[in-house]
Amino acid sequence: MVSFNKFFTSVYLAVVYATVASAAPRPSPVAPPSTHRVHELGKRGLKLVAFNPPSAFETFGTGIEHPTSDSFTESTLEESAVAFIQDRLNIDTSDIAYRTGYTEDETSHAYVQQKHDGIAFSNSVANIAFKNNKVVAFGSSFVKPEQIAKSTPSVSVEAAIATAEEALDGKFNDVEAKLEYVVLEDGSAILAHVVQIQNDEAETFYAAYVDAHSGELTSVVDFVAEATYYVLPVTKEYPTEGFETLVDPQILAASPLGWHSDGVTNTTDTSGNNVVSYKSALTSTTPQSAPDLVFNYPPDLTVAPTTVGNVHLGRVNTFYIVNAVHDTWYLYGFTEASYNFQNANFGKGGNGNDRVRVSTQDSGGTNNANFATPPDGQPGQMRMYLWTRTTPQRDGDLENDIVIHEFTHGLSNRLTGGGTGSCLQTTESRGLGEGWSDAMADWFQQDENLEDFILGGWVLGGGTNNIRRYPYSPSSTVNPLRYRDVAGTTLVHNIGEVWANLLHNVHIGLVDAHGFDPTASSNPDSTAGNAVFLHLFLDALKLQPCNPTFVTARAAWIQADANRYGGANRCLLWGVFASRGLGSGAVSGNYTENSAVPDDCVAE
Template identity: 30%
Template sequence: MGGGPRADTTGADPAAYATYVDARDSAVLVREDLIDHDADHPSWEVFPNSPRVDRSSVDTRKRWCAVPARGCAEVVGVPGHPAWDVDPATGQSTTTTKGNNAIAVQNWFSNDPFSVGTETATPRPDRRYDYPWTNQWQEQRCNPEVFTSPQANDIDAARANLFAMHNRMHDWTYHLGFTEETWNMQQDNLGRGGLGNDPEQGNAQAGGISGGPPAFAARNNANQITPPDGVAPTTNMYLWQPMAGSFYAPCVDGDFDMSVIAHEYGHAVTNRMIAGPSAGVSSPQGMSESWSDQLAMEYLFEHGYAAPGRRGFTIGEYTTQDPNAGIRNYNMSDSPLNYSSVDYDFVGLQVHASGEVWSATNTDIRAAMMRRWGSGTPAIQKACATGARDVTACPGNRRWIQLVFDSFLLMSVSQVSMVDARDAMLAADRIRFGGANQDLLWNAFAGRGLGETAASVGHTDADPTPGFTSPYAREGSLRFLPVGERGPVAGAQLFVGRYQARAVPVADTDAATPLTDRVDLVPGTYEFVVRAPGYGHTRIGPVKVKAGQNRTLAVSLRPNLASATAGAAVTGDGINLPQIADDDEATNWASLGAPVAGRQVTVDLAGDVQQVRRVQVSAMLRPAVAGDADAGTQSRYSAVRQFRVLACTATGPVTCADAADFRPVYTSRPDAFPAVAPRPRAPELIMRSFDIPRTKATHLRVEVLTNQCTGAPDYAGEQDDDPRAATDCATASPQAQNVRIAEFQAFTR
């Protein structure tokens, strides 16, 4: 099971879940050939991608038809297969949302993702499935009365759209190799291998009535349950709705977001094809979620439905109203992630976030393939998508996605790491294209830390060994040289990318570790983070590494005056106070169960009177730690948003023990950690640097003004008309009483 965000009340990460025609086909085709009027051919009114993302109710649906006809935007189906709405047992139309590849039903009254509804769309004897769409869930702002209204929350349009999208994914994946012989999903396998009796069962508006507030058991999610071949899979599309302190979605219906529908269908593909058909893939490093994102993106692109630019690489723009990252942390076409930070997100090894490393890697590969093999015209892209052109006559992106599908069949075990998936893609290229792309594959893998020395201790490894070298490149070699005021700094670590917490360093100056002070990297541009006890964090980059280069990466480190290692002492409110001064974003201070405004931590700076010009603050969270004073799951909404810095100089009777001894010297912007809807994300919470007025002090105090719950406009106010639940985070969520800061660091410059 997998997919988009699952609702919970903690704000933690969601947990997600050549043509042969047989006698039956011939009978259907002959019958259709004899009929010369459009009424006997099916058509569907659908959103090829989604409704408009500006929340308007303009109906932008297109008409898809089984045969060419006036007014049809596109002809759909696979030659030699029944039309989408035909029952293969009778050769007749079901006149509703049921056919050989899929069935779409209403399931308003069940929150059980394994249950399947029975009510298909209102029959259309003329086979014209053009049900009205009024955008009622959005127009009525999630008001539950929509279910008893005449429009019935557009349920017929939802079922018809979901049915058509599942059929379209069946057809597109069929041409890439997800066929009867590789355990696809069909009621009748038409004598072509595999087991039948397993069409995709789609629950539209799952839990629409039963799954809303106060428990939100069936909101803001989508999932796919894929049993072995011959047993029908089930997918659930849910309604989306804002939830206080958990997930701020617009009032939209997931049945109309093809990026989400296609993502879930992708889970069925990988669960059947990898070690298929009964094992189901297990990839805690996140490839299963990534593959689903990739399939959704590529389907939309090849058919010409993707939004322009980076929005075409966004999964869930419609369901989140976020054109940049959608339901992820990063847009897959603009991501800084690499294998050394596969565990970067603050809930630990998490399939959605960790999978973004694999998405970024494959986006690089796809771009390199398009540079080599071209991007083609829209007509060529469409011909490749529908199987009308052989892959060897297709642009680079089609060659790439074919390798992705081929790699599924080359993974013989269900428990796979990213290194396993890398090896399968390399093998797929050797088999399919004679190894024509080995160089660009290896170089792209190496650029994301999945090079020839990358290693993973099994599929659950949260700290795999990254490798940035390629057998097809002349790497550059960097010698890591951190230098402080008194010379080289021992115990410093170098990380590739933007993350330190839960990331794996690539070099260090600690003689007790197996690492050295050197790292080899394929040519490219890199960012680095340096962490050293007593020196806090230093960001470096961009750094351009050239082929054959041998250079010293000298890094000037300034003492962190607020570091416990350097001699600073911490007092104040809350728990885990020393962790705000330990030079480590993997730990944090917390104040729990009290209004957050005014909660503070005071640091007696290392040394005597110091002149401070800059502070660094991190709002990074961490996974649950059993036995810790702050043991449980940490909510995204508890991260600090706005703070101020106060200063005190201990002299004479002034001891800096009282609030009256401190003077304000700096107040951050209200969006110092600028999270927006649908939820706070790791990239918005990691270490940030703030210049402050030149300040002389022996003590600095960091004081919370707001956390993400109390200070972010996107989480404020009543955002729907559902009387059963409030949405204002500051008044309706317990996270208004919790705040966390990972690091407070102070520097002379």
């Protein structure tokens, strides 16, 4: 029996029939749920069956000797993997293509594809695990096809694109087409043009496999896989609020290939196009806990965060949070062209190869976190530390407000000054940066009640603990901070608290005026106050000058409202800023307060 490896999380779909336009209705195909899944695609009801026979898989306990054990320790992971497959399957090395691999703790993993005439097979793959210089597991769907197509196509790629576009009700997305072999259920191998077809309105995205000799659509890869993560939802702040299982939380308009593909490489760990979450080394990521992108690592907060399960959870949670925030920001304007963080930019501008690197439980410090923002085209670096104020210690990776705070440093540094990463360098502008980061964490965790906001409470032990001096609040009794409090301090977090509290109150004012939309994180077209706030937040960052002051940052908010909303919120904004001393007569430098608003806003 031909065996297909489930290492690839995207499913390969065999065409059952291409149309339902028939005089008599045809019954839907029925297939065993253990090996198949029926999909109905496109407006014409194209029905495809996902076929996934079980792979051949062997485990070896403490391990078996490698066939080249004498020289094993001197070989690279690629050399060891290729040599094992050659020996185990009696296959020539010219038919083996090493794809990727990594080492985690004491175990190394290698992933390999079969090839013929230099052309890789899409779904004929192998995976090998090594430990203590021995092979401990081996999975394979390598085959010896009964028939294999010629390696030179007789159908043009242009014709293949036209066929795929019509069948899948989408458009070719201009990602370079490629040739690959595909093993079919009957044991034959076809040569296929692989083209990507996308329909943003329908939220569909496929790699279509069009037979390079017959011109028929024979299979597709559905990039919209149902990934599952056990995490603390981005709308929650602390682990005590409850972890949840989330299925497919990605937003395809922002991450068109999902979170585990950049169009070239598909992953099954905490790495993808927008972020890689790891510990100690970039290769030390968390693998899926079950096939098809299932990441289920429940916490045990009664034991040290450095235990294996809790380490996995920290990596999964930061991977999820950074991706979720990336997708929301993308919808609100932090895109490839405006210098965001992605490895592949899909031809949409900006420089790629700069996904965020999240170093979880970083050993370089404690009781803190930080984010380094180099220019567009270089990866952002987030370092998350353990907190030692409690027993057992607590992991900042599990407190969402801290993760969002750090990532927002990347947002403010990239959008201010046009992607240089060097336009928040003065003490005041760095303080504003801390304020934007707190305010963004505040935004994600609020609901229609817009409660006072405390940052970092869980890592300090919970209750009313706060890593800031005061909760963020409209009440001057709860939070007395005003513009004049910036004077005489060089502590950037103290400066940031003044700005964050102003923005907290702007948020309240906009929600009071326009209501609250719980779907705003995925609905940038919303007219609710929380959506308006986030638009103005990002728009103002793009408008403000290099090394802004409170006065120029305020001016950018006023201008952002004029640009996007025709000044509809102008007087509301002036009123909030003036209420804490940042009125129209406020002076930069000596932080002279003023509570005035423009004359046309006085009556309001």
